[in-house]
Amino acid sequence: MKILILSNHIAALPTINALFEKKWLECVVTSGNQLIKNEIHDFCDLKGIACYEVITQTSFSEQVHDLIISTKADLVLVFGFSKKIPNSLLDLPPLGFFNVHFSLLPAYRGPAPLFWQIKNGETFTGITIHKISSSLDSGPILHQQQVQLRAEESFGALNHRLSLIAVSIIAEAFDMLNNNDYMLTDQNEHLSFTLPSVNxxxxxxxxxxxxxxxxxxxxxxxxxxxxxxxxxxxxxxxxxxxxxxxxxxxxxxxxxxxxxxxxxxxxxxxxxxxxxxxxxxxxxxxxxxxxxxxxxxxxxxxxxxxxxxxxxxxxxx
Incomplete structure (x- = not known):
């Protein structure tokens, strides 16, 4: 299987490393920002992983399109990426685009799920791997696992813990895809809610x-x-x-x-x-x-x- 990853969040690093060691990872695309140290790019340089930085939405769309074609990627994994995926790209790889979301979708859709779950005093969270559709965090679910929220756990501690757990969840999901032994489950819209960015x-x-x-x-x-x-x-x-x-x-x-x-x-x-x-x-x-x-x-x-x-x-x- 050939995979392309879109990420600019350090939570993706364990998964990037695992997919690279499995020889499934073709390259990584990250958002460039000259004012902020890009840990994704630094890690890829250290491991010898091809990594491309994009800044504008136009260059992003063109570059990802070309990379999918040139690498013959089977799927694209989005893991903490700040740019919207154009609808024109979603069906380009044979298996589509999949997103990693740190909640039990359809609950806590939106860009800051961990903040709101901790603030609201939830006792559990989860990791959801879902296919990306035109609506935010609304695509059908490939794989999902509930994770207990520990007492007094901070955002940073939880984010790090979930980043490590995500490695095995993503591996299981992609093994199902690779073996053509999977089922996509539509999200229950009656249970869905979306929370905004944090201000x-x-x-x-x-x-x-x-x-x-x-x-x-x-x-x-x-x-x-x-x-x-x-x-x-x-x-x-x-x-x-x-x-x-x-x-x-x-x-x-x-x-x-x-x-x-x-x-x-x-x-x-x-x-x-x-x-x-x-x-x-x-x-x-x-x-x-x-x-x-x-x-x-x-x-x-x-x-x-x-x-x-x-x-x-x-x-x-």
């Missing part, structure tokens, strides 16, 4: 309305890809990168976002809705990454309050 507002902690568990989910969903969940403290925007649940006795009725305990040995603890509490483990600002202990050493005290926006900070101060 700045989605990253802001709502101290008044989110529970401690919901805030922890948001923080984990933002780590590290969005640099943390956004809050404001002492007139400055900070990103909270890591928190953990905490139990504090003899404290109740504190306004959510209030720091109820700040100690150089034990760290920084903040009140949340329903008299629940979180320990602030890691934050970052424009200058540095700081532990909760370091924040205490820098003068953050009990009674200070995290808020949703800079206006609240001005009013509180």
């Amino acid at each position: 700045q507002q989605d990253l802001i902690i709502d101290w008044e309305n989110q529970t401690a568990a919901e805030i922890m989910n948001l923080v984990n969903a933002c780590n590290p890809v969005y640099n943390g969940a956004i809050a404001f403290l002492n007139g400055q925007e900070v990103s909270i990168v890591e928190v953990s649940p905490a139990i504090i006795n003899d404290v109740s009725g504190e306004e959510p976002g209030t720091i109820v305990f700040a100690d150089g040995n034990y760290g920084l603890f903040v009140a949340c809705k329903y008299d629940s509490f979180l320990r602030i483990n890691v934050v970052r600002n424009n200058e540095s990454i700081l532990s909760g202990h370091k924040l205490v050493a820098l003068g953050v005290k009990t009674g200070a309050r995290f808020s949703n926006n800079i206006q609240d900070q001005i009013l509180n101060n």
Whole structure:
């Protein structure tokens, strides 16, 4: 089998390596960006894999068309690729185009499935291999596997774990294709929903309305890809990168976002809705990454309050 991969996401690297070692991989196409280090291209250079960078949609369409023809690719695998596949290309390889999606489709269609699944507190996710159609993430499913979401798992940790699990899922799927022993299953549109790209507002902690568990989910969903969940403290925007649940006795009725305990040995603890509490483990600002202990050493005290926006900070101060 001859395979062409479209990817600009590091989650694809284990699969690229596995297909290369199996001698099924013809080449890789990635999106070029001179401002960002391209780890896909660097990895391919190291392994001796043919890799092509495209920048514009027009050059992409032409180049992929020509590569499918010249390599006689049986199929194209899309794994974290930022450009839309033109409908004119979809039927060019004999087996078509297939996409790797990190959810159990038809749930969590869209460009940021891991963020929304972690933020929403799902207890499981999955990997879906589906044929690409003209509608986003809607094509028939070739192979799918459910994966348990671990407690307090961050976006980065989950993405890495799924990237490793995906190797065997994709291998199984492509073995079925290679042996002509497969069935494509249409997605159930009654169970489908699509969530949008993540914007700045989605990253802001709502101290008044989110529970401690919901805030922890948001923080984990933002780590590290969005640099943390956004809050404001002492007139400055900070990103909270890591928190953990905490139990504090003899404290109740504190306004959510209030720091109820700040100690150089034990760290920084903040009140949340329903008299629940979180320990602030890691934050970052424009200058540095700081532990909760370091924040205490820098003068953050009990009674200070995290808020949703800079206006609240001005009013509180």
